[in-house]
Amino acid sequence: MTEVVVPRLATRSSRAWVVGTGVALVVVSVAISVVQPASLPFAAGFLVVLGLLAARALSARVRLDDRGGTLTRTRWLARSRRVELAGAxxxxxxxxxxxxxxxxVRSPQGTVLVPVLLLSAYVKASQPPGxxxxxxxxxxxxxxxxxxxxxALRAQATHLERGGDAAxxxxxxxxxxxVVSAAAGGGAAGAGGTIGNLTD
Structure with missing residues (x-):
């Protein structure tokens, strides 16, 4: 087995929403600068900052090296962070x-977060079972x-392999x-949770 990049949890509709929102902000900024030329420097600065923030967010990557047992997080304009699971x-x-x-995963080298599941208004996605x-x-x-x-990870994989969905x-x-969705349907109740704690 080799190193694998963890996929982003997003759908086509969520990407379209993000792109549409970005285009709308650009259009509004341009319109304001046309109506009020004095605001052009502010609008230009706003678009530059927005672009840099978006590029930094989109550049974030997490890689799993299952042979070496490491997770590495990289992000533009930031130092990469590598943690060893054996030392977690x-x-x-x-x-x-x-x-x-x-x-x-927390270790002496730092903390790395790996997105496993996302249930929002625009995205309902899980990492693939494999x-x-x-x-x-x-x-x-x-x-x-x-x-x-x-x-828990294997139960999630089995559910997806049997045709179940993320929600x-x-x-x-x-x-x-x-939890809110499950409670509304007569299922589990509560307000979120956590599985696993090596310090317990």
Missing amino acids: TDVRLVDNRGGGLNLT LLRRFADVVERDVPRARDVVT SSPLAALTTRG
Whole structure:
């Protein structure tokens, strides 16, 4: 097995919404600068800052090296961060309170967040089952104490392999949005959650 880049959790409609919002902001800025020429420097500066922030956000990548047992996060204009799972002090599946669930790995080298599930108004997506199983295998091998995390990742993979969707998946109950949706349908109740804690 080799290094793999963790996919972004997005759909075509969510990408279209982001692009549409960006275009709308550009149009509004240009219109304001035409009506009020004195505001041109401000509008130009705003667009430059917006472009830099967007480029930095879009450049973020997380790579898994399952053979070496490492996670590496890279981002434009920022130092890369590499953590070894074998030396992890904490491995959890953590609700980000925004409809997302991250595999959070903390180690002496720093912390890396891996998006596992996202349930929002525009995106309902999970990492593919093959990648979930790769993460489960690496965590099981290098962090044997994180059994709950391994079990949860494999349950998610099995659900998807059987044709289930992200919104009704096992991990959805751990997200703020997932729990709200389940409660509305008579399912689980609560306000998000966490699986795994090596310090317990």
